[in-house]
Amino acid sequence: MDARHDDSPPTTAGLIPQQLKNLRxxxxxxxxxxxxxxxxAPSHIAxxxxxxxxxxxxxxxxxxxxxxxxxxxxxxxATAQSELVADYGxxxxxxxxxxxxxxxxxxxxxxxxxxxxxxxxELLSKGLPRESPESIAARVEARxxxxxxxxxxxxxxxxxxxxxxxxxxxxxxxTAMCKQFRFLLDIAAHSHVTIxxxxxxxxxxxxxxxxxxxxxxxxxxxxATVESFKxxxxxxxxxxxxxxxxxxxxxxxxxxxxxxxxxxxxxxxxECENAA
Numbered sequence: 459m460d461a462r463h464d465d466s467p468p469t470t471a472g473l474i475p476q477q478l479k480n481l482r483x484x485x486x487x488x489x490x491x492x493x494x495x496x497x498x499a500p501s502h503i504a505x506x507x508x509x510x511x512x513x514x515x516x517x518x519x520x521x522x523x524x525x526x527x528x529x530x531x532x533x534x535x536a537t538a539q540s541e542l543v544a545d546y547g548x549x550x551x552x553x554x555x556x557x558x559x560x561x562x563x564x565x566x567x568x569x570x571x572x573x574x575x576x577x578x579x580e581l582l583s584k585g586l587p588r589e590s591p592e593s594i595a596a597r598v599e600a601r602x603x604x605x606x607x608x609x610x611x612x613x614x615x616x617x618x619x620x621x622x623x624x625x626x627x628x629x630x631x632x633t634a635m636c637k638q639f640r641f642l643l644d645i646a647a648h649s650h651v652t653i654x655x656x657x658x659x660x661x662x663x664x665x666x667x668x669x670x671x672x673x674x675x676x677x678x679x680x681x682a683t684v685e686s687f688k689x690x691x692x693x694x695x696x697x698x699x700x701x702x703x704x705x706x707x708x709x710x711x712x713x714x715x716x717x718x719x720x721x722x723x724x725x726x727x728x729e730c731e732n733a734a
Contacts, residue, residue, distance in 0.1 A: 471538040471596070474531065475507045481525045482507075496520040510592045512538055512599065539600035550671050550683045550692060554607055554614075559674040562618040563665050563709050566627065569618055570601055571608075572653075574641050576634035578602070608645070616651045619709045621665075622658045625726045632733050639727035646720055654713035655722045663712055664705050672703060 482492050489500045489507070498517055505511045513521065518531035525531075540552050554560065554571075562569050568577060578598045586594065607613060629635045646653045656663060672682040682699045683692040693699060714722065 469538070470534055471512060472509060473529075474512065474534050474538060475509045477527060477529065477531070477534070478503075478513075478521065479507050481521075481527060485525075492524075495524055512596050514599070515603065539596075539603055550673060550681065551604065553673055553675060553681060554604060556675045556677075557607075557614045557673040558676055559615040559617070561670075561672040561674075561703075561706060562616075563620075563670045563706055564618070564624055565621040565665060565667055565669060566623050567669075568620070568624050568638060568642070569669070569671075571605055571616065572618070572642060572645060573601065574634070574638045575602055577629060577638045580629050580634070608648070608650070613648075613650045617654075618652070619654045619656055619706070619713045621656050621663075622722070625655070625723065626658070628730075632730050636727060636730040639723055639730060642723050643720060643727065646716070646723075652716050653719055653723070654710060654716055655719040656709055656713040657722070660712050664708050670702055670706055672699065672706065 482489070487495070489503045492503055493500045496517065497520070502511075502517075506513050506517075512535060513531060515532065515535065518535045521527075521531040560571070562571075567581060570578070573581070575598055578601045579594060582589070582594050582597050582601075586597075589597075608616070625639075629638070642653060645651050669685045670682065671685075672680060674680050679694065680696075680699050681692070681694045682702050684702065685691075693702075713719070
């Protein structure tokens with residue numbers, strides 16, 4: 459995620475360090491002096507200015523309060539995080555904040571909005587082996603930031619069907635996997651979140667090998683995306699969305715009830731803890 463040194467147009471992630479350095483120098487502040495003003499370590503500030511990491515949301519807010527820039531750091535950060543999402547998934551991620559209901563299906567992994575930091579890091583590291591550790595860290599932070607939609611006063615209803623294979627595929631350590639199972643149980647305790655597990659014993663299903671996300675938006679429209687291996691198909695076509703929802707309904711019928719699904723997740727957690 460290092461800042462660009464060629465003649466290609468800068469990304470938003472590249473604009474953040476440029477703006478920070480310019481504003482800091484305008485006020486004649488050293489990195490140590492800025493550290494004292496915003497309460498972040500000089501090494502942390504240096505990493506942001508070198509483009510090695512994105513600022514956290516709290517740091518971006520602190521910079522906005524200090525500098526009051528025309529382009530707020532909080533806005534630049536949000537854009538930079540969206541740019542870390544694959545092109546085919548960007549439409550969905552950018553509109554999650556406008557959703558009143560999110561419906562999803564995953565066939566082999568825990569859905570992004572329900573992933574722990576450790577799960578997301580291992581998944582992204584395996585899927586993007588050429589990315590630097592700094593880039594992976596930025597992608598993980600962006601994914602974790604998306605979960606803040608559940609902290610809103612009016613969080614969207616979240617309904618997901620997960621193939622049991624997503625629970626069976628383990629992380630490198632039992633500790634990290636147990637933490638992921640606990641997170642699923644904890645978030646499912648909220649009234650706006652429903653998790654259903656589609657057991658392997660139910661056999662082949664209509665959504666084998668892919669994932670689906672459908673957003674119902676405040677303005678009454680619906681958008682969706684189907685993803686497979688490093689590719690996706692976003693759509694807002696009413697006929698296509700209707701077709702995808704019919705397929706999702708089939709998966710829901712084949713899945714366990716929410717209560718039975720939590721029992722299955724609890725069993726996987728206990729097996730994980732016993733193996734630790």
